[in-house]
Amino acid sequence: MKLAEALTARADLQRRIEQLRARITANARFQEGEEPAEDAAALLGEAEEALGQLRDLIRRINRTNARLAxxxxxxxxxxxxxxxxxxxxxxxxxxxxxxxxxxxxxxxxxxxxxxxxxxxxxxxxxxxxxxxxxxxxxxxxxxxxxxxxxxxxx
Structure with a gap:
């Protein structure tokens, strides 16, 4: 993977995490007797996984940037x-x-x-x-x- 591709992947992950944040907050509370549109706990797990991927990708980008002359x-x-x-x-x-x-x-x-x-x-x-x-x-x-x-x- 080229550095530019990694930067694009990082931006995509950041957008995905922000979308998940919005969906989590929209479904974190619901009215008694109703069902939320989405499972906030599952969305939170998905966000945690995306955050781990983002952390690893940022580490690799930073390592590459520090060594690239x-x-x-x-x-x-x-x-x-x-x-x-x-x-x-x-x-x-x-x-x-x-x-x-x-x-x-x-x-x-x-x-x-x-x-x-x-x-x-x-x-x-x-x-x-x-x-x-x-x-x-x-x-x-x-x-x-x-x-x-x-x-x-x-």
């Missing part, structure tokens, strides 16, 4: 950490540029309103955000390529 980016774990930080950095720069640019571009609606001035250089922030976005795309491409070319460890 991505060249200059270090291990896959290092690259994932860098990607998370780049996403935050991009968001921070884009939000700062948007806030500094304002909604009415510094124009006053009425003469009595005070003119607002940007405290940050909007063009520089947007250029920096674009640079971070490019770096993020390149790193994400490396991660995706590794996901599809490396096998999951046992």
């Amino acid at each position: 991505l060249g200059a980016d270090g291990t896959m774990t290092d690259a994932l950490a860098a990607r998370d930080v780049l996403r935050l950095q991009h968001s921070l720069l884009a939000d700062a540029a948007a806030a500094a640019s304002g909604t009415n571009s510094g124009m006053r609606q009425m003469r009595s309103e005070l003119r607002q001035i940007a405290a940050l250089p909007v063009a520089e922030l947007r250029a920096a955000a674009d640079g971070v976005a490019q770096e993020l795309r390149e790193l994400d491409n490396s991660i995706q390529q590794a996901n599809w070319t490396h096998d999951l460890e046992e």
Whole structure:
């Protein structure tokens, strides 16, 4: 199994567990004289089994990520950490540029309103955000390529 397939399987298991949670809570109580639509105890057992599978799969993914070298980016774990930080950095720069640019571009609606001035250089922030976005795309491409070319460890 390739790493990308394991990641898809992990997402599927997580969705399944959330569905089971909803079904369990919907059937955990029922009115006297009625029967629940599903057996909550059986659903709980099914959820426990899925949780065990998820735990084992996550362990294998984490082992693979810790050992998988991505060249200059270090291990896959290092690259994932860098990607998370780049996403935050991009968001921070884009939000700062948007806030500094304002909604009415510094124009006053009425003469009595005070003119607002940007405290940050909007063009520089947007250029920096674009640079971070490019770096993020390149790193994400490396991660995706590794996901599809490396096998999951046992």
